[in-house]
Amino acid sequence: MAATRVTVADGPALVLAGYEGEPLRSLASYQAAGGYEQLAQARAQDPQQVIGEIIESNLRGRGGAFFPTGRKASFIPTPDKIAKPIYITVNADESEPGTFKDREIMLKVPHRLIEGCLIAAHAIQSRNVYIYIRGEYLAEWESLQGALDEARAAGILGEVDIVIHRGAGAYICGEETALLESLEGKRGQPRSKPPFPAISGVYASPTLINNVESITTIPAVLATGPAEYAKIGAPPDSTGTRLFCLSGNVERPGVYEAPHGITARHLIYDIGGGVPDGRELKAVMMGGSSFPVMTPGDLDTALDANSLGQKGYFIGSGVVTVIDDRSCIVQFALRVAQFYMHESCGKCTPCRVGTRWLVQILRAVENGTAQERDLELLLDVCDRIIGKCLCVLGDSAAMPVASCVTKFREEFRAHLAQGGCPFGGDSTLDHLFAPVDQHAHTPVAQEALS
Amino acid sequence: MSALYDEIQEVRKRYPPGTRSAVLPALRLAQERYGWLSREAIEEVADALELTPAYCFSVASFYDMFHLEPVGRHTVEVCTNVCCGLLGAQQVLEAFEQELGVAPGETTPDGEITLRAVECLGGCSTPTIVAIDHRYRQSVTPADVPTILEELRNGGD
Numbered sequence: 033m034a035a036t037r038v039t040v041a042d043g044p045a046l047v048l049a050g051y052e053g054e055p056l057r058s059l060a061s062y063q064a065a066g067g068y069e070q071l072a073q074a075r076a077q078d079p080q081q082v083i084g085e086i087i088e089s090n091l092r093g094r095g096g097a098f099f100p101t102g103r104k105a106s107f108i109p110t111p112d113k114i115a116k117p118i119y120i121t122v123n124a125d126e127s128e129p130g131t132f133k134d135r136e137i138m139l140k141v142p143h144r145l146i147e148g149c150l151i152a153a154h155a156i157q158s159r160n161v162y163i164y165i166r167g168e169y170l171a172e173w174e175s176l177q178g179a180l181d182e183a184r185a186a187g188i189l190g191e192v193d194i195v196i197h198r199g200a201g202a203y204i205c206g207e208e209t210a211l212l213e214s215l216e217g218k219r220g221q222p223r224s225k226p227p228f229p230a231i232s233g234v235y236a237s238p239t240l241i242n243n244v245e246s247i248t249t250i251p252a253v254l255a256t257g258p259a260e261y262a263k264i265g266a267p268p269d270s271t272g273t274r275l276f277c278l279s280g281n282v283e284r285p286g287v288y289e290a291p292h293g294i295t296a297r298h299l300i301y302d303i304g305g306g307v308p309d310g311r312e313l314k315a316v317m318m319g320g321s322s323f324p325v326m327t328p329g330d331l332d333t334a335l336d337a338n339s340l341g342q343k344g345y346f347i348g349s350g351v352v353t354v355i356d357d358r359s360c361i362v363q364f365a366l367r368v369a370q371f372y373m374h375e376s377c378g379k380c381t382p383c384r385v386g387t388r389w390l391v392q393i394l395r396a397v398e399n400g401t402a403q404e405r406d407l408e409l410l411l412d413v414c415d416r417i418i419g420k421c422l423c424v425l426g427d428s429a430a431m432p433v434a435s436c437v438t439k440f441r442e443e444f445r446a447h448l449a450q451g452g453c454p455f456g457g458d459s460t461l462d463h464l465f466a467p468v469d470q471h472a473h474t475p476v477a478q479e480a481l482s
Numbered sequence: 483m484s485a486l487y488d489e490i491q492e493v494r495k496r497y498p499p500g501t502r503s504a505v506l507p508a509l510r511l512a513q514e515r516y517g518w519l520s521r522e523a524i525e526e527v528a529d530a531l532e533l534t535p536a537y538c539f540s541v542a543s544f545y546d547m548f549h550l551e552p553v554g555r556h557t558v559e560v561c562t563n564v565c566c567g568l569l570g571a572q573q574v575l576e577a578f579e580q581e582l583g584v585a586p587g588e589t590t591p592d593g594e595i596t597l598r599a600v601e602c603l604g605g606c607s608t609p610t611i612v613a614i615d616h617r618y619r620q621s622v623t624p625a626d627v628p629t630i631l632e633e634l635r636n637g638g639d
């Protein structure tokens with residue numbers, strides 16, 4: 033059973049500082065690596081000054097939206113302005129296909145996440161932190177809970193209470209307002225904004241929501257010094273390092289901490305060892321499955337928000353999944369669409385109905401029963417989803433599908449021309465089962481259908 | 483009052499009074515105890531939280547990890563999202579189907595093992611990920627399947 037490769041490449045170890053193959057799980061091991069020193073220094077500072085340093089570093093969110101972390105913290109009212117408790121919720125729902133970095137943080141450097149929480153709590157003067165961890169993460173929860181118990185016993189939490197809240201299996205609960213609903217003990221359906229969580233989040237109180245990696249980077253920012261941190265990576269907008277999640281058809285997959293701005297080619301070929309078995313790279317799932325796929329001509333794009341943005345890509349949660357030429361792109365689009373159909377919370381029509389349509393049309397293309405006009409219909413459905421939903425999950429279903437249709441139109445056409453998949457059953461993704469089809473087997477559904 | 487009732491009261495203390503935040507942890511506790519969330523189990527949770535069973539059922543039905551029908555004593559969950567799919571997840575799933583004689587979503591006739599396909603488990607660099615009673619096994623291939631099931635049937639209590 034191979035373990036996940038977790039390595040630092042091409043730059044300073046910041047999030048993973050001190051981790052050299054042995055997890056820093058015990059308090060003693062983390063403290064030996066300088067752990068909790070930044071917390072002590074931050075606590076000696078004025079909260080506003082700490083926020084100022086995070087702003088200066090230009091740290092941006094690692095959960096997908098890349099929003100400036102310091103600015104988000106500055107939106108939280110100070111306690112003298114509001115007679116309600118102030119909350120922090122850490123997003124450890126990590127369910128974006130291709131993303132597996134927050135998990136490694138919780139397994140390898142859990143105390144750094146806790147230190148980040150406590151620094152953030154000091155900065156926004158909060159005493160209540162929730163960490164919402166996806167329900168499937170058992171070993172990760174045990175690791176984090178163990179670290180938390182040890183930190184609490186050592187008196188490190190001070191007046192701050194940190195509660196780990198376990199989810200129960202729902203991708204949508206990673207969306208920040210769905211997360212809040214779920215944390216409040218409800219179905220995880222997104223809220224309409226405004227009000228924004230900074231004003232009315234959990235329990236209608238001011239709430240700061242950040243991704244695990246964003247929070248874990250805060251101690252690293254302070255240790256490096258905000259001005260120095262802001263020089264790393266691809267300044268001014270994409271500063272620092274991030275944990276890239278390299279997977280798929282690549283020789284050395286894993287989590288790599290590397291500076292923003294390395295190229296996709298460098299990550300895949302030099303760091304990752306390239307595509308195995310002498311195959312050709314066909315596409316890259318860039319940023320996550322929620323975004324447009326990257327084509328080989330763009331491999332020299334630097335992995336920073338601006339360079340990617342100029343070409344219509346997103347950095348997302350740092351996902352780089354290599355798809356080689358053994359895979360049918362229609363099957364890829366279909367499987368991605370099935371994921372979003374399964375995970376749509378059903379609250380708004382374009383997403384609830386649109387994701388089903390995408391699946392039906394893509395299946396018809398794959399089976400060769402669709403017509404040329406169905407390719408236009410696919411794009412039309414995408415168009416009627418994008419920008420028209422309550423939350424971003426709708427766009428996340430439509431963007432990858434639309435990108436596959438436009439960038440690989442010839443392959444879609446070949447399905448129509450040949451009356452079926454040109455791979456003839458040999459594609460790696462052939463007949464890949466999707467959980468959305470599993471419900472037909474459950475006793476309740478069988479009873480209803482019979 | 484039952485042991486579950488007491489456990490749920492303990493969990494409620496983590497959250498501000500008057501909130502419903504304990505619903506998910508309470509449902510989890512009930513499922514850990516009974517294996518699945520029967521009507522009676524949901525009623526017990528509702529009682530302990532002073533909520534209606536209908537409310538607790540509506541929450542439970544939203545989440546993939548809550549079982550509203552009986553499941554086997556063990557669960558085998560195979561990730562079939564794309565990163566695992568690119569490296570043979572379908573073949574791994576089929577090997578489990580073959581060995582167990584059930585389709586995804588079904589339980590073996592002896593009530594021992596439920597097979598499920600699940601979405602990305604966050605272990606994409608060591609495909610295929612299979613969660614055996616919620617413990618991840620990494621880099622699973624079809625050849626590993628008989629051994630995994632043998633271990634589960636012999637070792638697992």
Ligand SMILES: Cc1cc2nc3c(=O)[nH]c(=O)nc-3n(C[C@H](O)[C@H](O)[C@H](O)COP(=O)(O)O)c2cc1C
Binds near residue numbers: 098244246423
């Ligand atoms: C459907 C959906 C799923 C999401 N899942 C996650 C997730 O699992 N983890 C995460 O940190 N952010 C996720 N996000 C992004 C969050 O809404 C939010 O932007 C993020 O947690 C903010 O933290 P950051 O600013 O530190 O990145 C998701 C967004 C959407 C629309």
Ligand code: SF4
Binds near residue numbers: 204377379381426
């Ligand atoms: S876009 Fe989809 S997931 Fe988001 S609120 Fe609407 S139905 Fe729910």
Ligand code: FES
Binds near residue numbers: 561566567
């Ligand atoms: S795709 Fe299988 S764990 Fe992510």
